[in-house]
Amino acid sequence: MFQLRFFQTAHGGVRELAPRLAEAEADVQRLVEANMEALLGVRFLASEYGTGSVHAGRIDSLGLDANGTPVVIEYKRGTDSGVINQGLYYLSWLVDHRAEFEQLVRERLEATAAAQVFWSGPRLICVAGDYTRYDLHAMSEHRRSIDLVRYRLFGRDLIGLETVATAGGRPAQGRPERRTRPVRSGCERIAELAKAADEVLLGLGDGITKVQRKQYSAYRRLQNFASLCPPQRTKVHVYLSLDPGEVDLVPDFTRNVAGLGHHGTGDLEVRLRTERDLERAHDLFRASYAAA
CATH class of the missing domain: 3.40.1350.10 (Trna Endonuclease; Chain: A, domain 1)
Known part of the structure; x- marks a missing residue:
């Protein structure tokens, strides 16, 4: 109904x-x-x-x-x-x-x-x-x-x-439990941050399908709502299907990439360097999920 x-x-x-x-x-x-x-x-x-x-x-x-x-x-x-x-x-x-x-x-x-x-x-x-x-x-x-x-x-x-x-995708799951991770440095820490972002995106709600491509992972309800790129040396890039014009862009955290070439889909780029960045990105993740 x-x-x-x-x-x-x-x-x-x-x-x-x-x-x-x-x-x-x-x-x-x-x-x-x-x-x-x-x-x-x-x-x-x-x-x-x-x-x-x-x-x-x-x-x-x-x-x-x-x-x-x-x-x-x-x-x-x-x-x-x-x-x-x-x-x-x-x-x-x-x-x-x-x-x-x-x-x-x-x-x-x-x-x-x-x-x-x-x-x-x-x-x-x-x-x-x-x-x-x-x-x-x-x-x-x-x-x-x-x-x-x-x-x-x-x-x-x-x-x-x-x-x-x-x-046909990953089984529905609830919000992942928060875990205390050992403090790491360099590439290992960024890899852990990318893994944490993956857990958050999959835990946003029911009916999420993860599509693994060579150059990015897409997270989809009916449409893509996020794309997670492989971690770089100092940061992780997440692209969201949100209108950058409706978001308060923060330098070195969020960026309008409409018309710019990048892997994955979505016009709003979110740069994650720390777990604090991931926490403040939660609202953006949820908004993109809700709109998909």
Whole structure:
């Protein structure tokens, strides 16, 4: 049940906007495909992609997420018990047709993106009006990376998305216990700081998936909310998916890197040199997690 309520303010009063489903499944698909990167953090590649005569089907949407992971997206207007199995069927096809998918990326994006497609854990995202307890159980039985997203429309121009469940990543865990670490110096101390940052990011809440790339680790709910780079000699870089313009930047701690080349994703750079830096970064980590 979608719990978020919207109210329109006018003439000193408020009017509640009742949630509703789309008129047709195709309406949801068109809306998401036209705004896929903003809504799901996925770059759009193709719509109604044919799977050939053997599979004899059409994938609703194909995309590539911020970590280079292939994504199959399936839509349902309301509740449909077959959405997960249908999506998994197409996900299996995708894994068996890697060269075809990479060629699609090369045509729609660029050769660099095609060369960096990350096949460890292709994703299935289901966007539907709702899910049943059987859907949630079926998802937990699979080892694939699956995100169940519930949508609702409000008024004429508002859409709400809620991540109902995520599977295929690290098991959900609570906030890590604070431990007293031995005082170390140099590279060992920075390595310990990077490990502590990893624990904090994974402990922010449920449904976090860690994606390990060669040059960074991404932390994802539906979208990336943080990227942790390997420790340098004196500092650790964390990149957050927050608007730097809405953050009070602190010299030598936070920096706007929008438009600047760096590993990982996110426009807000956080530099960690001490455990005190990590402590004061907690609020920024939580804000990025909440927005993902």
